[in-house]
Amino acid sequence: QSALTQPASVSGSPGQSITISCTGTSSDVGADNYVSWYQLHPGKAPKLIIYDVTTRPSAAFNRFSGSKSGNTASLTISGLQPEDEAEYYCSSYKVGSITWVFGGGTKLTVL
Amino acid sequence: QVQLQESGPGQLKPSETLSLNCAVSRYSITTGYYWGWIRQPPGKGLEWLGSIYASGSTHYTPSLKSRITISLDTPKNQFSLTLRSVTAADTATYFCARHTPAAMWEWGQGIQVIVPS
Numbered sequence: 521q522s523a524l525t526q527p528a529s530v531s532g533s534p535g536q537s538i539t540i541s542c543t544g545t546s547s548d549v550g551a552d553n554y555v556s557w558y559q560l561h562p563g564k565a566p567k568l569i570i571y572d573v574t575t576r577p578s579a580a581f582n583r584f585s586g587s588k589s590g591n592t593a594s595l596t597i598s599g600l601q602p603e604d605e606a607e608y609y610c611s612s613y614k615v616g617s618i619t620w621v622f623g624g625g626t627k628l629t630v631l
Numbered sequence: 632q633v634q635l636q637e638s639g640p641g642q643l644k645p646s647e648t649l650s651l652n653c654a655v656s657r658y659s660i661t662t663g664y665y666w667g668w669i670r671q672p673p674g675k676g677l678e679w680l681g682s683i684y685a686s687g688s689t690h691y692t693p694s695l696k697s698r699i700t701i702s703l704d705t706p707k708n709q710f711s712l713t714l715r716s717v718t719a720a721d722t723a724t725y726f727c728a729r730h731t732p733a734a735m736w737e738w739g740q741g742i743q744v745i746v747p748s
Contacts, residue, residue: 571734
C-alpha cells in the first residue's frame, strides 16, 4: 500500500513556527479522524505527539498542534526549539482493510 | 507506563527466517490493544508490517502477507514476528508497539537487523 506523502525536509529558526503536511486518500487520511504523528530521534523509541488528528497525549507537547482538511493532515510546531530537530512521521488507520500506513517522513532542521 | 523491548538476531543470511520477540512489561498482552511491528530501512521511512490483537486475530501489510507471521506468547507476555526468506531489502531497524486504531501509544527502542546482499 502507498505511503502517505510528506515533504522530505523542512527547516526553521528557533522561535519560529513550521508546518508539515501529510497527504493521503479518501481511504485513509480523509476517511476518519485516525491520524497520528510521531517524533523520531536517532537511536530512541518513537514518541506519539498527536492522535485523533488534533489531540496531544500530554502537556509536554503543547507546542505541537494538528489539523486536517480533506485528504491532507498537518502538524504545526510553534516556538521551535533545538530539541525539536528530529524526523516526523504521520500515520493513518485504513478502516476498510484494518491496516495502518505511515508517511515517508520529514526531517526537521532547526537552524 | 507500559514498556516494550525487542530482541533477536542482529544479522542473518539471505533466505533465512527472521524471528524477533517483543517483551511487554506492566500490561498483559491478552487484556486488549493491538500489538504491532514497524520497521525503518536505512535512510527510509517507517513501514507498518502487521499487528495482532489481544484475541489473536492478525492483520498484515499486503506486500508481506506471504512471508510474515505475528503471534502471541502469553506465558512470557511477549509477541513475536517471523519473516521468512529474507533478503537485503529486509535490512532495517524493527520496532514493536502497543496500539489502537487511533495511535501507536508506546514503542520499543528498536532492534537493528542486517541482511547482507
